[in-house]
Amino acid sequence: xxxxxxxxxxYFFKHIFYMILIVLFAMPFGIIALRFMTDHGDYxxxxxxxxxxxDSVAIELDKLDLKYIILDSGNYNPNYKIFSVLDQQxxxxxxxxxxxxxxxxxxxxxxxxxxxxNVMRTTIRQARKSLESLGFIIGEIEYIDDIGxxxxxxxxxxxxxxxxxxxxxxxxxxxxxxxxxxx
Numbered sequence: 060x061x062x063x064x065x066x067x068x069x070y071f072f073k074h075i076f077y078m079i080l081i082v083l084f085a086m087p088f089g090i091i092a093l094r095f096m097t098d099h100g101d102y103x104x105x106x107x108x109x110x111x112x113x114d115s116v117a118i119e120l121d122k123l124d125l126k127y128i129i130l131d132s133g134n135y136n137p138n139y140k141i142f143s144v145l146d147q148q149x150x151x152x153x154x155x156x157x158x159x160x161x162x163x164x165x166x167x168x169x170x171x172x173x174x175x176x177n178v179m180r181t182t183i184r185q186a187r188k189s190l191e192s193l194g195f196i197i198g199e200i201e202y203i204d205d206i207g208x209x210x211x212x213x214x215x216x217x218x219x220x221x222x223x224x225x226x227x228x229x230x231x232x233x234x235x236x237x238x239x240x241x242x
Contacts, residue, residue: 107151108144124157139166177223194229205238
């Protein structure tokens, strides 16, 4: 009973009125203070860095008061120079605050070496699937007399015979000699 009496008392309504006044004055002050503290509306646009070298990226981002961090060196892409930018986060034309970090993925120095799997005496279809999944390219196919039709008899890289377990760079072109099904 005393609680209900308190809810309808002059003392309770007076304090509710004070809380409303404090909120009404504190809110606009807080909003204005946040605008000044966070530089609301001040931003720079992120330039397009794709394909540029790290030296030119550093100069361009320094002018805009942005920093960069090399996140990763991606797979080698022959269409770009070595150590040039392949990707960036945030993307080109994004609006960011000054001092923001731009994360870069750069082009590695070369393709990595990959071990050639054993594709001897498998069909060209199976060999193609295995080798292309590792990043190799299927080159010329020559048929020779052998009982296994479309089976891999031998394979080579730039005229040099390959054995399973040899290592080659990704995107190397591998040539095949296949059986024609005749003896």
